[in-house]
Amino acid sequence: MTDQKTVTPFQRHTSSWYESSARDRVRLLLDAGSFREFIGPEAREMSPHLDLFDLPKQFDDGIVVGRGMLGGKPLFVAAQEGRFMGGAFGEVHGAKLTGLLRAARDTRPAIPVLILFDTGGVRLQEANAGELSISEIMRALVEARTAGAKVVGLIGGRSGCYGGGGLIAGTCSALAVSEHGRIAVSGPEVIETNRGIEEFDSKDKSLVWRTMGGRNRRLIGGADAFVDDTIEAFRAAALLLIERAPAFDLDMLKAEQARLTERLQRFGDCADAVDIWAREGIADARSVPGLSTEAFTAIADKAREPRYDAR
Template sequence: MSYLECNARERIAQVFDPGSFEEFLPPSLRIVSPHLAQLDAPVSFDDGVIVGRALLDGQLVLGAAQEGGFMGGAVGEVHGAKLVGMLERAVRERVHAVLLLLESGGVRLHEANAGLIAVSEVMRAILEVRSQGIPVVALIGGANGCFGGMGIAARCANAIVMSEEGRLAMSGPEVIETANGVEEFDSKDRALVWRTTGGKHRYLLGDCQRLVLDDVQAFRQAAIDVIREAQGQAELTRAELEDEHMMLATRLRDFGGIAEPLDVWKALGIPDPAAIPMLDAFEFTGLAHAYRKGVH
């Protein structure tokens, strides 16, 4: 089953152990955004995010799934509060891990200040969960990608699992084009968009730890694997943070003047960068393993 084509509830049903998901604040409670109602904008009774507890490979976890079909998964006050509450509950209940199925264009313009505050609280809560030794893993493979504040929040997790179809960045292509013009970034050039923000590029740069096929079961197995690997080392230490800063400084030094991802891949030493988009996930990861090491 295609992860890309599933909605949030379908992903939950397939990623977690069958029938194990227990939703907190379900749609029947009718907890909606007060800001959207005041603007006569459509509301969703789960406010575009589903949170709850479940089993993953028999282990108790908490999880959240953003619904890209409602405002592109954008974060508002209620949406963000549900994520924060779920993360805080993970600490209280001492669960095995937290799994975030992210699909978001960022913060809702309708409730921008509330959304920005909410995203900052999500980041703080993710790091608090990690400080308690509980791994946090993000899955990114939805049609809307993972942009804006949620893109930053994803990078606060222990690990990110992406498909080639997933996208991860601070600013979305349309936002960059609107702010700086089509000359800076042509959002209609889909090949360029995926070369720049897609899973393969993020894997090569070290921003995601697993690249999988666009298949729900592949995402599920990768989540199980990376959670197992992160047990006992979930907390973000100062040494790891310094390593991350060094990696980013090296990236800026080596690639800061390069505008085209193909040229970044060439600079990494990949012999035929133009072939990268045509490789499937297995072929690509086999090729990329040796070259992505130099990024860290």
């Protein structure tokens, strides 16, 4: 593991977000040596439910929360560990994120919050507690934004951002996503199980990625920045989105509602993401998945209807 105090710009730039752990993402993303963890592993705050199912526990319950600096400015940060139970929300996991957002709500002057999503949703073993935590997190997030804190989500981990995580992401001020990032409320297998393979074939990986993947989310305005799979790229996006994310007020909510209404009218009859891209005016829509980040970003900046100008 890289020592935070010895991180160089080269090391940060060459570190893969997808391959990194939650703790590595935090250490390499923030200014060197600035991170201070709340309720760390030494506190042993673990799920009280997993023993009942004879499942392993983790001392931080799969989420790292704390405070640090980014570009010389203070912020709060939370990072989910996708390698522990798929980053799923449980009672303690959710409570730590709720507490962090409430701290942001109560801090004056307001400082931003970064949420490094990497989750498959709610733990089935803690279904009721996990579902309750999602509603508590969303309430705390809205309260933090109302108090003036910008909340930016970063998505590019192994587990994507599914289930309750997808709902929370939709409540954020802004989102950055990489090629590896996926955002959805229901996962591919869940859709297929409930609606049938005719509705969604979860084994069709091309379908999954062009529907839920970062490129489509960016093109339809579900994400505000598309980045390479490097720590440095996510750092740059976080700095930009914190600066440019809009205030949380009635005018913003009305504008967002109008944008979503118009999006449904434009694309509601499309059967596939490729149909949406074509309707966006992309001449060779089927080439989108194979484009370089630079080429794709150039097209996305022209094609999509953004929530705000993140360039």
